[in-house]
Amino acid sequence: MRAVLTALFICIIILNTGCWDSRQLRDITVVKSAGIDADEEDQLIEVTFASPIPEKYRTTERAQIVSALGHTPRHARDNLEAEVSEALDLGKLRVLMIGKELASEDLYPPLDIVYRDPRSALAAQIVIAEDQAKDIIDLQLEDRPRTSELIAELIKAAEEKTMLPITNIQLICPPLFDRGQDAMVPYMTLEEGNPHLKGVALFNDRQMTGSLSVKETTMLLLMMDKLQQTASLTEKVHSGRENELENYVTIEVEEVHRNLDVTINKATGQIEVPLKIDLFVNVIEYPLDDLDNEEKLNELSSLLSRNFTEKFQKVTEKLQDSNSDILGIGRRIHAYHYPYWKEIDWKEVYSEVDFQVDVTVDIVRHGILF
Amino acid sequence: MEPLLNNRISAKQIFFLIVQTQIGIAVLTLPARVFAEAEWEGWISILIAGGFVQCLLILYISLVHRFKDHTFFTMTRILIGKPLSVVVNFSYFIYFLTVTILILTLYYRTIASWLFPETPKWIIMALIVSAAVFLVREDIHIIARFYTLVSCLLILIIGVQLTGYTAAQPLYLLPLGHIGIADYLKGADASLQAMLGFELILFIYPFIQGAKKEVTKISSYAIWFTIGVYVFSSVTAFLFFSPDEIVLVPNPVLYMLKAFTSPVVDRLDLIFISVWIISVTTSLMTYLFLASQYTQVIFSLKKRKSAVFYLGLLILFIALFFESNEAIDAFSEFVGNISYTFIVGIPFILLIIALVRKKPARGKEKAS
Amino acid sequence: MKLLKWFKRDKSKTDNDRTNPVIADYELPPYPAKDDMAENKVYLKETFNYTEDLIDKPFTIDTHACSVMFLESLTDEEKMEKNLYSKLNRVHSIGALEETLTNMDASKLLHVSEAVPHILAGKCLLFIDGLDYCYILNTNKIILRDIGQPENEQIIRGAHQGFVESLMVNIYLLRQMVQHPQLTIRFKKVGKKKNTKVCIVHVEGTADKKVLNEIDRRLSKIDSDKLISSGVIEEYLEDFPYSPFPQFMSTERPDRCALNLLDGKIVLFVEGEGTALLLPMSFLSFYQSNDDYNSRWYAGTFFRLLRMFSFVTSVTLPGIYIAIISFHFEIIPYGMTFVIKDAVEEIPYPPIVEAFFMELTLELIREAGVRLPSPIGQTIGIVGGLVIGDAVVNAGFVSSVMIIVVALTAISSFAVPANEMSMSVRLLRFPIMIMASLLGFLGIVFCLNIYLIHLCKLTSLGQPYFYPFAPFHFKGILKDVLRFPHTKTTWLNLDNNHNNNNES
Structure with a gap:
């Protein structure tokens, strides 16, 4: 009797299979990239979703791209459901692109849905688009089947070469909320119909206030002691050569020793940041080919040191211009000078900070040639 | 049926019993809870709470060791007389049931918000309760074996959090000492609910084979192990989230895993929250076991087995009543408040009475 | 919850009180041998219900009528010849006969009823007229199979002997x-x-x-x-x-x-x-093979670990697949998402149906093939495995990923050295599949939790079944899960005899 009841019980459960929370993979549209733009006219938000089309249904188009307007990203997405045959799912989102306009207002509101939804992909790459995010998402490149993969791989390759900081939606969240540190997000544009990395967008709190080029980003990352596998920098060291190529040297940074200190001059209230950076580099391209003795090596390295000190200093000035504390100086003041931190409004003080950059370049190798 | 087994547990198993009872659903929310009180110094609060728990533990053992051959419920009868002991014992019984219901509702809430918003509540609760009933029907030594076995999950909780260190910012832990002692104590108070479970020693002491000194030593290890895990989890969460962010995240430990990605598997949080059901169930099992111990003592039931089944049904039905978040929070607060009576108040009074009466343990001290 | 009752141990059911009225007990009342041989014979024949293979061979020695009775089917003619007939020629008196019989190790019985079990064992009974006892002679037939390699448990190295029916x-x-x-x-x-x-x-x-x-x-x-x-x-x-x-x-x-x-x-x-x-x-002994001890120790360790792993995969793999494609596709890494999505895109059934269909098909193929002579069995394997598998994917009933999952599961369930365990393991995966289709990973973990609790409870003649995991015994795990070189295991054997009680 008991056995019969048990069997019946199990049968009822099986018959109920498929309800509740199951979402069959075959019944959903897996969105790979999404773009969010501000639509000026109606104060609306425009979202664009791209999702690759399964091989079986594929004709000429390889991706399905849809967009809709709404008051919030979620609202726009709900409007889209009417357009798409299967339910949209952002669980495997690879790239989230935000239009510059929206980012200059406030980055957080369009992202709230991603942070709040338990199913969202926090590991997705976040990118700021120089114009409309939609334009980049809309791309249907001939040679690359999925634009989302292209962008994600582009960024990943750049991260490995220290051209971009390692970011994803979750990783920018702590600095976004941190009063003592600011976020930077990869910055992308469309150049001749292809996505092109411009560098990083700088944020002041939650607003985008400026940007850095790729080279400046590399320098910034070196200042942050965030060297990835390699970082290469090309610098003009001579000016008199006939052959333009011979004026330049390209180095690859192998190791960075950074020394960052924050001192507060009690008397003047001036914050001083001595920033000492030792770069151990490998010369990978130097058409002049005259590194055959120590003297010339030293000459080149001191030349590089001088140039870099100047350029790195410029980067800090640029950061201060956008009022974007990427280096986390405020965080250090918060940690080591807490009483002082409580007295000041950091955002006011930041632009007054005195960065004293000092770069030393040490050539440790120069390839297999002199 | 099992003539070859004895139903006592070794001193070493105490470690796993206590640790598995303590570590449960609370560890997922603990970093956020202590942060709310003590900010980034919350881990110091946890250590303070740990010291407090350690004192209580010594107090407990000195109490129950006087009555080594009695369970807690019979001990109260000897100490404070029958009528009063009935009240005390019954209130403990209710307390255990309340804690099981709290665990059940908290876990359901986590599951519902993270994984299965649509699945009927009773299904998920029935899963946990049925597993608990299935095990608690057995004797304590089987329970201890199971706890020992599933303790390998503790490696999991430490292991997965290591992924958080890829994005750790050590400066988030500084400066130290920026809050007053009152705030530390508040944080300790907030973390005490996660510590609950060590009071187990009051009730299972007679089952333990081992000298008093050894039991004290091993149960202290257990408590400090739990505290170690808690401090580790909190520190990891404080390092991963910035201070202004963590107040927005009720389940920092899970949230951290959500950002994890690798070429083999993504979204560790989905796996973790599913596997964590076992550790949650162990906490529930302990309290269900203690409640069933009461029925055994009071109704002189020869077998606890049927009692366990009905107790399981009872807590399942009561737990189904909690719907809103506010109700659950209020209930959680309530349990936190009354727990002081049960883990501090009553044992302390009992110890004083025992000291005053100087009543030696009934019967001979059996060499174990 | 009702599911649990399946596992409940219920002693009363095992006692079978019913008696079968058709076959009566053959506990016979004692029947002393009589002087009259004929009377004894009649008794015996009646006891055996006049069965026709009960042979009665009369002969005379020195005017005394004698008779040998035996069950033809159980008696070895050659032994009869050697032990009895050849000697009868040389005896000429009853006294000599009795002496010969005693030398031949024949036993003397005073009750004919006592002889019945002996006759059933293939011995023969010798009556001598006029004596109130009889002799029982050892002439039983033994038909033996060769001591060959057991078909079901093959090993590579070691003794190739198997038990026989004797x-x-x-x-x-x-x-x-x-x-x-x-x-x-x-x-x-x-x-x-x-x-x-x-x-x-x-x-x-x-x-x-x-x-x-x-x-x-x-x-x-x-x-x-x-x-x-x-x-x-x-x-x-x-x-x-x-x-x-x-x-x-x-x-x-x-x-x-x-x-x-x-x-x-x-x-x-x-x-x-x-x-x-x-x-x-214990549970682990089903995952050990004698080959482990005969191969190099690291190979032995590796294959043991592989078998443990096969236990986990064969129980959970279909469940995990179901859970992933119907609940948690987020955990598929980026590169795989579309591979799997393409595979399942046009499958008409829910994954649980798909999985059950394939699993049952596979069990069917195995069950059909196992009792057939091996050439036909192989054909069935090929038809079932290759033809059905391919056709089912082409027809779009089942996704190709499902086929991979089912095949992997089947292979890992056959990796268990002990046949009975492999059967159990194959059945254990069905509840997991059902739970996975209802609650995803949560369901799988719940099922595994129940299995673990059950294993912790389980005892084999009072010895803990899941030793050395429960009770946890670290050295025991080292000893049973891994295999160290035989000469280096002394430190593991220190407390070998007490380890069952030594819970830690």
């Missing part, structure tokens, strides 16, 4: 391997009519006395009047008849028995069966 030969094989005076054999007749001979072998000193007594007690309780086979005995000896896990191991390998005997286990033979029962057993 108790004595089996004991012989064991004694060959364990040449020790402490190897003790106990016979016992079990069953309601006490007609099945069971042999309990243990090594005195290493085997647990309590376990031996318990076996003895449970064997005496067997109350069945059906044919008693090792399977029946196994169920009577089990602590948990409702458990899906096998609690004893049946083996045809003497070397495996010998190894376990020395390890303190007990071997149980049933007359007429070529299978030995090893008891008590």
